[in-house]
Amino acid sequence: MTETQVESSAVRRWLSDLAKGNRRWIQGSVAAGTLAGFATIIQMVFLARIVHLGVIENASASMLAPLFAGLVLAITLRAIAQGVQTHLAARCSEQVRRTARRQIHRYWRNSGPLALGQTSAGSLAREWIDHVDALHGYFARFLPQMTLSLIVPLIILLLVFYLDWLAGIFLLLSAPLIPLFMALVGMGAEKLNQQHFEVISRLSGQFLDKVRGLTTLQLFGQTESAAEVIQQRSDHYRRVTLKTLRIAFLSSAVLEFFASVAIAVIAIYIGFGLLGYITYGPSQDLTLFSGLLILLLAPEFFQPLRTLSQYYHDRAAALGAGAEILARLGDEQTASPAADHDVEESDNDLSFVTPAVDSGSIQLSDVSLAFRADHPVLSNIGLTVAKGDVIALTGPSGSGKSTLLHLLAGFLAPDSGDIKVFGKPAGTFAFGWLGQTGFLVHGTWADNLRLTSPNVSDVAIETALSNVGLGPLLESRDQGIHSKVSEDGQGLSGGQARRLSLARIFVADYDLILLDEPTAGLDSDTEIFVLEALRKLALAGKTLIFSTHHHALLALANRVLLVSGGEVRDV
Amino acid sequence: MFELKPWLKLIGARPTRLFIGALLMLAALLSGLGLLALSGWFITETALVGILLAASLPATVNLYVPGGGIRFFAVSRTVSRYLERLYNHDTVLRLLTDIRVALFRKLSSVGRGQRRELTGAQWLSRLTSDVDALDTLYLRLIAPAALAALVTLLVVVLASVLFNIRIAAGIGLILVAAFGIATLATYTRTVKISSRQSDQQESLRTAVVEHLEGFAELTAAGRTGKHGAWLMRQAHQSSSEQVKADSRIGWHQAGSNLLINLSAVFALWAGFGLFRSGEVSGPVLVLLPIVLLGLAEVYSMLPEAFGKLGATQASAARLNRDCRQADSVPAAGEVIALPVNTALLVKNLAVKYPDHAPLFTHFDLQIQAGERVGILGHSGSGKSSLGDVFAGLLTPSNGFCSSLPCAYLTQKTVLFEDTLRANLLLGDPEASDAQLWRVLELVDLADRFQTERDQLDTWLGSSGSRLSGGEARRVALARVLLSSEPLVILDEPFTGVDAATRERITPLIDAWLEGRTVISLAHGPDALPGTDRVLYLGV
CATH class of the missing domain: 1.20.1560.10 (ABC transporter type 1, transmembrane domain)
Structure with a gap:
């Protein structure tokens, strides 16, 4: 579980909300399951009838033929219903997972890039992919089976009562036990699953811990003893787990025992009844047909319950995964409200919103921000930047340069004060952003540039890429901008990735471009290309704001601002 | 199949x-x-x-x-x-x-x-x-x-x-x-x-x-x-x-x-x-x-x-x-015998990661046995890569590096989800409890764990999460100090350790390492233990 503890009742509520949205599929799956149950009953009726007619009444083959045809029809129907049931169940889980993924993605967009950056992309991706997939078994198997394990036994019980009420009472005797079974199986299985999952995750945690520290173990020459430790720990956990399992398995053994004993008791009762040894009750009316039918139905009475107990681990897995997803979604209220423009499911395609021409400046009035109450990062900043200015932000590390950029981008909202960018709230229109790590996707160069500007021409893409000095690299590729960015598994260097990001800005024609340390960590070749590219952007009349310590970049700016001690002033 | x-x-x-x-x-x-x-x-x-x-x-x-x-x-x-x-x-x-x-x-x-x-x-x-x-x-x-x-x-x-x-x-x-x-x-x-x-x-x-x-x-x-x-x-x-x-x-x-x-x-x-x-x-x-x-x-x-x-x-x-x-066996680099009384010999070394400008070229260094050498450089200057090359974790792209067997404190603190004892014993599997306590005293952690109920058997949690960053660093340092290898390489030994503690433990560590060769890598002179000479990396 992550930072926030999530109540298991909240998780259950979330799961049932997801189920509600996909009720149709679950109902369909239950209906098909019920149909399969009906077909099973009909199959048994035909079987018992055929045996009775054939053995007791010596019916001829031609008399039995239509019954055999009915039997084959019933089992075919049963198979079809079974197939349809699994198909619908799988579709249900597919829909549920789509909904859950949509929820998480909406949360990402509402949180904004800064809040998301707090968690590693790897674990966010794991939540979106693996945790959501862990919901599969619950919706595809457990949930439909829960309803089926009530419906099917009930139908069978009614039929057995009709055939012989005393045999029905034998089943009914175990019927009040069914909720008890459910609870027992539930508790037992839950405990068992908890135990099992805990042990498994602890063991894999220990294993991964050692793999993660393999270099350290090698440095100390201790890999062999670590392997022995893994062995001993696993053995120890195994012994501890088995002690619990001995108890936990008892609950399902009880279910198994009742099912077996009920069949045995019914068989012996019917046998004695047919012999006429029982002189009271309905047993005088027993025939081979009704007796055999009751016997054939008895295992089917318990089967849905046994199946349910097999699916209990699906529920445990879904509850575990759901808790982690909810722990993440739970912060939604505290998330930054700044990225409001992005909350709609479909983009309001910001690239086409041109900022109003008349409001040609960026204005910060009385802006304050503190991450901790006693430690203001920026206090009462007032600042006006003219359109077309090239602004360098400088100052000691941790002084708030990046924070100021985040405010201008709308990734952060100020505690107080007002920010207007070209007459609009920050972050309400498309602008260029260049972070410290370049960003690229698997695909062609053109794909990468069209990510942010879908409608640009091939020529514009080629120009943008050569503007950032990637021209020679492209010429070496067979298909130019339509070749994959990372060919033969060869990735881009950090500098090339940063230049690719810069090319995106070139091609998009933004009025405002924010750059966080655009040359940090670059080798000198790349640095020259970035400087040259920024100069071209400045000449094209773009408003550039960047944080930097680099002297060449400071020289490029027509205004240098020092961010220090919560203040911003001209140098 | x-x-x-x-x-x-x-x-x-x-x-x-x-x-x-x-x-x-x-x-x-x-x-x-x-x-x-x-x-x-x-x-x-x-x-x-x-x-x-x-x-x-x-x-x-x-x-x-x-x-x-x-x-x-x-x-x-x-x-x-x-x-x-x-x-x-x-x-x-x-x-x-x-x-x-x-x-x-x-x-x-x-x-x-x-x-x-x-x-x-x-x-x-x-x-x-x-x-x-x-x-x-x-x-x-x-x-x-x-x-x-x-x-x-x-x-x-x-x-x-x-x-x-x-x-x-x-x-x-x-x-x-x-x-x-x-x-x-x-x-x-x-x-x-x-x-x-x-x-x-x-x-x-x-x-x-x-x-x-x-x-x-x-x-x-x-x-x-x-x-x-x-x-x-x-x-x-x-x-x-x-x-x-x-x-x-x-x-x-x-x-x-x-x-x-x-x-x-x-x-x-x-x-x-x-x-x-x-x-x-x-x-x-x-x-x-x-x-x-x-x-x-x-x-x-x-x-x-x-x-x-x-x-x-x-x-x-x-x-x-x-x-x-x-x-797959790593490509064997050039190996040459160390001259007498030399702890480390590096000749014409080049270190380069794929798709990046080389970190070093033509790097030479000779360290006498028993010397204390500090290497200073700002972050990104390649200190840790140098440490990795010295310890044999990283193969140089050119040149060669030979050293005595070494104990290496990596820049990243790696502790295992295990007891304090098990984490320390990696440095010397034969060490007695008394030795473990002595080395914990060196890094000013003995009192901290004497008050724990389980003492040496205190569970350190996942990646040492029950310790503060500075404490975890000092446990890792103690583990390296426990080892008796003739060459000790310390990469940023005091990350997360506050100045007062650092001043208290530096002389103790210096005395403990008497007679051994020590190479310390750090971003500034105050983050180094005692040194005979200091090298500066990069610009």
Whole structure:
């Protein structure tokens, strides 16, 4: 579980909300399951009838033929219903997972890039992919089976009562036990699953811990003893787990025992009844047909319950995964409200919103921000930047340069004060952003540039890429901008990735471009290309704001601002 | 299939245990079949005798043998099922241990510095799920399939004894078809989807990570929704594939069920022929179809397991690949003998990561035994790479580096989820408790752990999470100090350690390392222990 503890009742509520949205599929799956149950009953009726007619009444083959045809029809129907049931169940889980993924993605967009950056992309991706997939078994198997394990036994019980009420009472005797079974199986299985999952995750945690520290173990020459430790720990956990399992398995053994004993008791009762040894009750009316039918139905009475107990681990897995997803979604209220423009499911395609021409400046009035109450990062900043200015932000590390950029981008909202960018709230229109790590996707160069500007021409893409000095690299590729960015598994260097990001800005024609340390960590070749590219952007009349310590970049700016001690002033 | 071979060999290393487990499963299955078959036989027998008795004709029936048999099967089914589950869970946990230990041994044979690509949280989580796919291979797939085949054979033999060979052959044919549908057909109809889905999942994961890493740029351009929708489509495609596989598994399950039921119908139809000619009695006629109906339970686990076999194979192939990477021997760099009294000799060294400007070229350094050398450089200047080269973790792209055996405190603090004692003993497995306390005193942690209830057995939690950053750093430092290697390399030894503590422990450490060669790497002079000379890296 992550930072926030999530109540298991909240998780259950979330799961049932997801189920509600996909009720149709679950109902369909239950209906098909019920149909399969009906077909099973009909199959048994035909079987018992055929045996009775054939053995007791010596019916001829031609008399039995239509019954055999009915039997084959019933089992075919049963198979079809079974197939349809699994198909619908799988579709249900597919829909549920789509909904859950949509929820998480909406949360990402509402949180904004800064809040998301707090968690590693790897674990966010794991939540979106693996945790959501862990919901599969619950919706595809457990949930439909829960309803089926009530419906099917009930139908069978009614039929057995009709055939012989005393045999029905034998089943009914175990019927009040069914909720008890459910609870027992539930508790037992839950405990068992908890135990099992805990042990498994602890063991894999220990294993991964050692793999993660393999270099350290090698440095100390201790890999062999670590392997022995893994062995001993696993053995120890195994012994501890088995002690619990001995108890936990008892609950399902009880279910198994009742099912077996009920069949045995019914068989012996019917046998004695047919012999006429029982002189009271309905047993005088027993025939081979009704007796055999009751016997054939008895295992089917318990089967849905046994199946349910097999699916209990699906529920445990879904509850575990759901808790982690909810722990993440739970912060939604505290998330930054700044990225409001992005909350709609479909983009309001910001690239086409041109900022109003008349409001040609960026204005910060009385802006304050503190991450901790006693430690203001920026206090009462007032600042006006003219359109077309090239602004360098400088100052000691941790002084708030990046924070100021985040405010201008709308990734952060100020505690107080007002920010207007070209007459609009920050972050309400498309602008260029260049972070410290370049960003690229698997695909062609053109794909990468069209990510942010879908409608640009091939020529514009080629120009943008050569503007950032990637021209020679492209010429070496067979298909130019339509070749994959990372060919033969060869990735881009950090500098090339940063230049690719810069090319995106070139091609998009933004009025405002924010750059966080655009040359940090670059080798000198790349640095020259970035400087040259920024100069071209400045000449094209773009408003550039960047944080930097680099002297060449400071020289490029027509205004240098020092961010220090919560203040911003001209140098 | 052969990607599974090394793992099957590993699983097969416990033949007795596997055999007993399978025997218990067989006992549970046969008890279940026996209970129903005997009950069916008994009811038919009593029905026939009952009719004779009702007609006041002489007839007897042995009530005690079948009655006892029914009671016996009822109990034996419960008991054997319980024992089987317990025993086989034990087996699975043992196999899990075997597989993990074997994998760990293989991975630890990796050449130093070759494992760079085998780190990262993504790889680790994939490793876990891949191992999990293998440890249930026996219980989910091998044992049920083998038992289903065996029980099928037994039933066919039973049919030939009770009915006749021709009917038994007919039943056998239908059952073989049912078995084929549940196993081979399910496998061939899902293997492509499974492995494709496994690949899709990998590329989807990459795409999601890319999306999150570029989230700021996408937000700025107002494109998170469009790109997110694209991701949704990818994810949806992957789950559609899963739906397809699941449906196919479901239909194969239904098909195999259908055939099993048909075999019962066939047995009944054919049996009536024998019954009318008096070759079999009524009770025996009923017994066989009921046994055949019971086979559904034996077959029910198979389609699911065979539908996942493709994914299991993909997991096995990935693990094999990881281990193969581990097997490759690193290119041996130039090795030359150290001159007398020299602890470290570096000549014409170049360090370069692919696609990056070289960190160093033509780097020379000679350190006398017993010298204390500090190396200073700002972050990004390549200090840690230099430390890695000295310690032999990183192979230089040019030149050579020879050193005495060394103890190396890496820049990253690595503590294990284990006791304090176990973490320290890595430095010197033979160390006594007194030695451990002494070295903890050196780093000013003795008092901290004297007050803990478990003292040296204090549990350090995942990655030492129960300690502060500075404390964890000092535990790692103590571990290196415990080692008696003649050369000690300390990379940023005092990260996260406050100034007062640093001043207190520096002289103690200097005295402790008396007579040994020490190379310390740090970003500033105040982060170094005592030094004889200091080198500055880069500009």
